[in-house]
Amino acid sequence: MELFFRKYGEGKPVIILHGLYGMSDNWNTIGKKIAEKNFCVFIPDQRNHGESPHSAEFSYEILAGDLTDFIQQHSISDPIIIGHSMGGKVAMTYAMNHPGSIDKLVVVDIGIKNYGPHEEELVDALISVNIENTSSRNEIENLLLDKIKSIRVSQLMMKNVKRISEGHFEWKLNVKAIKENFSLLFAGIESGMQYDGDVLFIRGELSDYIKDEDVPGIRKLFNNVKIRTIEGASHWVHADKPEEFLKLVLEFISN
Numbered sequence: 001m002e003l004f005f006r007k008y009g010e011g012k013p014v015i016i017l018h019g020l021y022g023m024s025d026n027w028n029t030i031g032k033k034i035a036e037k038n039f040c041v042f043i044p045d046q047r048n049h050g051e052s053p054h055s056a057e058f059s060y061e062i063l064a065g066d067l068t069d070f071i072q073q074h075s076i077s078d079p080i081i082i083g084h085s086m087g088g089k090v091a092m093t094y095a096m097n098h099p100g101s102i103d104k105l106v107v108v109d110i111g112i113k114n115y116g117p118h119e120e121e122l123v124d125a126l127i128s129v130n131i132e133n134t135s136s137r138n139e140i141e142n143l144l145l146d147k148i149k150s151i152r153v154s155q156l157m158m159k160n161v162k163r164i165s166e167g168h169f170e171w172k173l174n175v176k177a178i179k180e181n182f183s184l185l186f187a188g189i190e191s192g193m194q195y196d197g198d199v200l201f202i203r204g205e206l207s208d209y210i211k212d213e214d215v216p217g218i219r220k221l222f223n224n225v226k227i228r229t230i231e232g233a234s235h236w237v238h239a240d241k242p243e244e245f246l247k248l249v250l251e252f253i254s255n
Contacts, residue, residue, distance in 0.1 A: 003070055004051035005044040009035025012103070013079040014253065016043045017067070017087025019110075020185060021122070021157065021173065023050030027084075030238050033246055037254065039080075044070055046087065048174035055174070058181040060189075064093040080253050084108040084238065085209070089189060095199075096191045104198045104253055108245075109207050109235050111214045112221055114188035122148065123182065126157065126175045135167045191221060199225040200252045204233035204240065226252070 006024045008031050016027045016034075024043040031041040045052035047066055055062075067090060071079065080103050083091030088110035095105050125147035134140050140161055144154045160172045178185070199222045203210040210218075210227075219225055228248050233240040 001047055001053055001055065001066055001069065002073065003044040003046065003053075003066060005042055005070070006031065007043075008032050008041045009039055011035075011038035011040050012253075013076045014039045014041045015067070015071075015076070015079045015081045016041065017046065017081065017083040017090050018043070018049065019085030019087050020178070021049075021160065022084070022087075023159065023172065025050065025159065026156075027238070030242065030246065033242075034250065034253075037250055039253070042070075042074065042076070042079075046090070048177050050172055054177065056177055056180070058174075058177045059184045060089050060093045060187065063090040064097055067091075067094050068098070078103045080104045080106070082106040082108065082249065083110075085110045085235065086185060092189050095195055095197065096189070096193065099193070099195060099197070102197065104200070105195075106200045106202065106249055106252065108202050109204050109209050109237050111210045112189040112218055113214060115186040115209075117183075118186045120182055122153070122157075123175060123178050126160075126171065126173065127179060131161070131169050131171060134169060137161060137163075137169070140169060189221065194221060194223050196223045198252075200248070201225060201227045202237055202245065202248055203227070203229050204235055204237040205229050205231045206233060207235040207237070209235055 016031055018026055024045050027043050031043050035041045046063055048054050081091045088107040129143045141158055144157055148154050162170050162172050164170050230237050230241045230244050238245045
């Protein structure tokens, strides 16, 4: 599968992996800022997201396989990989499957545990909106707000709306595949080995994705890990506190 991607700068390769319901566009600003520091930044749309192809197959092993193919297709050597949420679990899965093949790993606001049923109401809300029969983006947004209630989350979901013709829309997301594979997307990261590479976990103070009680398990799996918390940040750490986020990332990947 050939993934759509954005590329910025020249230098040491960095790959940024977005989260569930996200896309490369969400990381443009951060990617460009990192590229300014002599890095070559690749930001792919993962399968079933953004401009990349859709597929019924959707799990972390498959997404890590897509990343393997992407690295080979673009002749990328020893990249730094930054993954947020779902992208963080893809990055961890890839690192476990290919130890020694990456330089550094940055995991953003996701742990290694199985999260169980988690925020499934969001994909249910997307499915419930008959987007093909709506006449405007405003109508779609109002329908989403009836289901989601959060203006911020609704606005994030609206980035996934694609106009296919006048008065006709579709989701960039493969909502059917997300729904059918939902349990797999919140599965834990399990490995019989310990990863020895340099790893940075960044969590948002206001997020519950990495709790204090989750830290020992992370340290058990990742031998050389730093864990940092950004005050006042939610799950979308990079959007809430971009300057603080960039400072932590650049300090880690530049040393």
